[in-house]
Amino acid sequence: MAFDKDKGFVKEAEILKVLGHPVRLKIVSGLCTKECNVKNIWECLGLPQATVSQHLALLKNKGIIEGKRGGAEVFYSVVDPLAKKIVEILA
Numbered sequence: 001m002a003f004d005k006d007k008g009f010v011k012e013a014e015i016l017k018v019l020g021h022p023v024r025l026k027i028v029s030g031l032c033t034k035e036c037n038v039k040n041i042w043e044c045l046g047l048p049q050a051t052v053s054q055h056l057a058l059l060k061n062k063g064i065i066e067g068k069r070g071g072a073e074v075f076y077s078v079v080d081p082l083a084k085k086i087v088e089i090l091a
Contacts, residue, residue, distance in 0.1 A: 015083050018062050023047065024055050028078055029087045031065060035077035 019025050027041060036044075042052040056076060059065045064083045067074040078084050 012082065014062065015064065015080065015086065018058060018064060019083065019086060021055070023051070024059055025087070025090070027052070027055055027059065028064060028083055029091060031076055031078045032084050032087050035068075035075045037070075037073040037075050039073075041076070 019028060023045065026045060030036065030041065030044065038049060038052055038056065041056070042049045045052065056065065056067075060067060060076075064078060064080045065076050066079040067076050069075075078087075
């Protein structure tokens with residue numbers, strides 16, 4: 001077995017930390033298949049809108065998801081390929 005002492009795994013560890021929460025993992029999993037607005041996400045998860053918004057804000061700040069405005073709504077989708085790959089492996 002060889003270890004790459006130069007590989008920092010900083011980005012990978014950060015993504016794993018963010019995805020380590022079940023709600024955020026569910027959100028990213030759902031957004032990997034279809035972009036959604038906040039209302040659709042909280043209705044599907046059965047969680048308060050404020051809770052979902054907090055998780056979305058963290059995912060967005062870490063660059064895992066992105067929001068695109070469509071009229072009065074914002075539609076979220078997964079933009080980080082590593083996050084997509086992790087979720088696909090877990091699903």
